[in-house]
Amino acid sequence: MCVTCGCGDATGQATTIDGRAMAGHHHHHHPETPGDTRLIRLEQDLLGKNNTLAAANRRLFRDRETFVVNLVSSPGSGKTSLLVRTAEDLKARFPVAVIEGDQQTSLDAQRLRDAGVPAVQINTGRVCHLDAHMIGHAVEDLDFSSRGVLFIENVGNLVCPAEFDLGEDHKVVVMSVTEGEDKPLKYPHMFAAADLMLLNKIDLLPHVSFDVERCTESARRANPDIDVIELSATTGAGLPRWYDWIARGVGRVTAASDQEDSVLHADG
């Protein structure tokens, strides 16, 4: 059984990547020797293993010169719609690739492949979030080019994904105007973990009572440094600001890598 994601666990539905079982790990049984009652001090983070794997992913992403964005939200906020449109609009500027996370089906990954970008589907089964181990396996199956952006669409859930570092550069929380402006106060962990909030479906503002300012204020209470971009994946309103944000991220990652190269060349 894998302790991080539970893959290969006989009692649960195993995690799959593009429908195939993810490589599991074996249990090792060790000889037991009797002893007296004693205390073993650990002070060990329960997320320690996930954090170690996330750090390994982050190193890989740096090597591949890829800017990585982890999109989180409640179900149906419009993550896939936004990614489809983003992929179509940006794929000519730099490489775009997507890892899709859902409990079941590969519908979302198919939507991205139809949009003409490499995409891989993780099905988490009963697990309610993606973890660094699943991402490590998924990138093995994803043919993504360097000097671009890799989006990870997390399982629709505003609670658990906040706790799991995947090795991304930023968590981006997507909220739609049909969800109620108090959501950041109700789920403050997620908003605290994100660096950017995308407020989606603003084309619906005339039809719903949603106070954009109050929502932004709620988000800033959970996270005083959060950036906010209002947009509509349907009409395309606000998308240029989102695209600039992505392009700046890609620029930072490639500039950092170029600088490292020139230091190496100067040394050698």
Added chain:
Amino acid sequence: MHEMSLTRSMVGIIEGQAATHGFQRVSRVRLEIGELSCVDPEALTFCFDAATRDTVAEGATLAILTVPGQAWCRDCDMAVPIGQRGEPCPRCGDYRLQIRAGDEIRIKDLEVD
């Protein structure tokens, strides 16, 4: 249910320790859970019983120690106590706080024999 993932990772750590230290049974596991972490102690206890079945930690007591939340207030320039994320500074009412403690999810120690 990420409490299930957490208890699985707990069992993994305990089994690793059993291999290193050669103990047969764990009688108590002490956890430190921060007040600001999004872990529910009750759900965790429930999952713990299920996840430890047929392991060295089967039947062990799970003791959960709560770590109080603490944040740094930029305005007051000092550490202040907070009970929840999204709460203002109890001294000045400002929301620009940086969490300093209270988001830990840690195994503190194991009592074994």
